Amino acid sequence: MKVLVVKNAGFCFGVKRAIRIASEAARSRHGPVFTLGPLIHNPQVVRKLAKEGVVAVPSLDDMTKGTMVVRSHGLEPGVIEKARARGMEIVDATCPNVKNAQRYAARLAREGYLTAVVGEASHPEVQGILGHAGASSLVVAEERDVTCLEPREAIGVIAQTTLSQEYFSRIVSLMVEKTRELVVYNTICGWTASIQEATREVAEKAGVMVVVGGRNSANTTRLARICRRVGRPTYHIETVSELKTEWFASADSVGVTAGASTPEGLVKDVLSGLERIAEMAYDGGSH
Ligand code: SF4
Structure with missing residues (x-):
């Protein structure tokens, strides 16, 4: 069985940067270091x-005085202000790509546009961008959200950074019918666009796809969706221990990809696991 690995699968630059910033904060700061929610969507890394001293808590109320590291997803300005008011030190690990989306949202709000953020309503990155867009904003989670929209004088559109390009283009083409003035900021990040394209290419060649990453990771789940759309049997796993030999019984090749929050070590473990399965199949076939 041949194993095809998607190039650059695993940690993106924004996630590597956030982990580095949080680890440094744990080493250099006095007092506890917190993140509001897990730093990245990968339970093993969290x-x-x-263990290094970066504690994920679900709410500001769970933080005692100390440092709050803002995750790569970013945060609403109001939440940061509240943390400061409680005496927390702020260390900002927002990914620069997400920061751009937040800046565009603030600009659209200042210039009087209705800001539409295309993405998952409950995702922290989308919540953070909305916080910068202010009251005149909404989330577009599906096409119906656009078709139901009353026409407006001026609309600005921003993408969740991990959105698929194809879906964003579809939403934008629907949005054109709702306004005479449309401003579009394509804030899909370069890493996302290239990994999605590379994953699609590998899925088209492979017999089976294995997608490695947190089940709570939006971008990993989206990669699995892309593979399924190509028509490949697709298994989304978090660690090598979940691999099952029978998945590959009739496959002559397997493709492997991973989300932005998946560490290299976990991908390597899965590749070693697949090698063992391939050897077993070979031994079984040769008797
Ligand atoms: S996926 Fe893109 S936007 Fe998100 S953290 Fe990584 S580099 Fe930044």
Whole structure:
């Protein structure tokens, strides 16, 4: 069985940067270091960071005085202000690509546009961007959200950074019918666009796809969706222990990809696991 690995699968630059900033904060700051929610959507990495002293908590109320590291997804300005008011030090690890989307949202709000953020309503990145867009904003989670929209004088559109290009273009083409003035900021990040394209290419060649990453990771889940759309049997796993030999019984090749929050080590473990499965199949076939 041939194993095809998607180039650059795993940690993106924004996630590497956030982990580095959080680890440095744990080493250099006095007092506890917190993140509001897990630093990245990968439970294995979050456990490792907790050992280093970076504690993920679900709410500001769970933070005692100390430092709050803003995750790569960013935060609403109001939440940062509240943390400061409680005496927390702020270390900002927002990914520069997300920061751009936040800046565009603030600009659209200042210039009087209705700001539409295309993405998942409950995702922290989308919540953070909305916080910068102010009251005149909404989330477009599906096409119906656009078709139901009353026409407006001026609309600005921003993408969640991990959105698929094809979906964003579809939403934008629907939005044109709702206004005479449309401003579009394509804030899909370069890493996302290239990994999605590379994953699609590998899925078209492979018999089976394995997608490695947190089940709570939006961008990993989206990669799995892309593979399924290509028509490949696709397995989304978090660690090598979940691999099952029978998935590959009739496959002559398997493609492997991973989300932005998946560490290289986990991908390597899965590749070693697949090698073992391939050897077993070979041994079985040769008897
Ligand atoms: S996926 Fe893109 S936007 Fe998100 S953290 Fe990584 S580099 Fe930044």
